[in-house]
Amino acid sequence: MSDEKPFHLRGNFAPVAEEVTAFDLPVEGALPRELDGLYVRNGANPVGGESPHWFLGHGMLHGVRLGGGRARWYRNRWVRTPYFENPSLSRIAADGTVDRLASAANTHVIAHHGRILALEEGSFPWVVDRELGTVGPDDYAGRLRTAMTAHPKICPLTGELLFFGYHFLPPYFVYHRASADGTLVQSEEIAVGGPTMHHDFAITETRTLVMDLPVVFDLQAALQGTMPFRWSDDYPARIGVLPRSGGNADVRWFEIAPCYVFHSVNAYDDAGEVVLDVCRISELWRKPGDMQGGGAGRQTLHRFRLDLATGNAKEETLDERGMEFPRVADARVGRRHRYVYTVQFGSGPDGAPAFAGLLKLDLASGRSWLHAFGVGNPGEPVFVPAAGADPAADEGWVMTYVHDESSGRSELVVLDASRFDAAPVARVALPQRVPCGFHGSWIPDAALG
Helix, strand or coil: CHHHCCHHHCHHHCCCCCCCEEECCCEEECCCCCCCEEEEEEEECCHHHCCCCHHHCCEEEEEEEEECCEEEEEEEEECCCHHHHCCCCCCECCCCCECCCCCCCCCEEEEECCEEEEECCCCCCEEECCCCCEEEECCCCCCCCCCCCCCCEECCCCCCEEEEEECCCCCCEEEEEECCCCCEEEEEECCCCCCECCCCCEECCCEEEEEECCEEECHHHHHCCCCCEEECCCCCCEEEEEECCCCHHHCEEEECCCCEEEEEEEEEEECCEEEEEEEEECCECCCCCCCCCCCECCEEEEEEEEECCCCCEEEEEEECCCEEEEECCHHHCCCCCCEEEEEEEEECCCCCEEEEEEEEEECCCCCEEEEECCCEEECCCEEEECCCCCCCCCCEEEEEEEEECCCCCEEEEEEEHHHCCCCCCEEEECCCCCCCCCCEEEEEHHHHC
């Protein structure tokens, strides 16, 4: 029976079986004519319909091309890596070496230096074309010797791409910096306490922040083919701060209370302090990779203030509500932010993730707005600035995929960010169900040259 399956293989978490192409999609409302580009989101969609964990399915991209007030096409495509072609392929050899080409490519999708990259933190990035066809892997002309995180940061001032790779054998963590023209110009090993899971990090205009947190590699879980990480009460939690172009000798470590962070919101320099906002989880995975039956602790929107003069870290909870998949405007990455867009996040009766709606938070005034979709199931919100808008304001659009549980239909929904709880300005009907997924991007045509 379907109810006996784990949550990620049923309901709207279940994978779809077909790649579909459709043109001139129906639109309810009016799409802003200035939206000229591609909204694309990644997610785990296992070939054959089975996988041991939500995070482990093969990557599938779902994209809608907008232009001239029209929804020109929808496409969904698997990223055709060696792991897609051969799902039984072993990515880890007996000596512990990892095949960086055998990627699930299932977590995020971004554009940098005119290329679209499908990302998964254990492997090299995979390049796809404008129509979501797979081009191939990119190891930065042989310079990249580690995996790339699924959460690199693009500096809005310099155009640099900053990222890292981590591994369960030394070197455990390597920090990388690529120039705006896509050249890998720096790779630095950063000494951390052991083989921990580093899902995300943060940058400011001048610094890079590393989160070294107590979710550690579990060899037995890895041999069983599930998520190979678990919580450790013995591993200290800390945040490292280093100059953007610095190395291991330049890192200053700040001790914090035990927690885990899947996703940072943003960070910025504030006089003699560095401010880091995150979606904080009090604890995670006391049983390796367990997302059902009490696998995660309490989630809150959290702030760290790191005092560079004293070496002390101050912590405060900004919002008690559970939330995840946080985003700020791309123009505010590494700079002081006011507006945050997230998914209100909780757990269903069986421990499965539940997405109640989208939240917009104004951190200056303390106000917040919820856009609920009734029985709709929204994904990560992506902010797109309006033409000529103040980059520090909320003038623009928020878009995401929403699945209606009652009708079984999926839509691309576009909200007016400044009237967040108002009715959507546009709904684009999609030709098939879009499963709950992970992260995506708005890629304007101008970004691809």
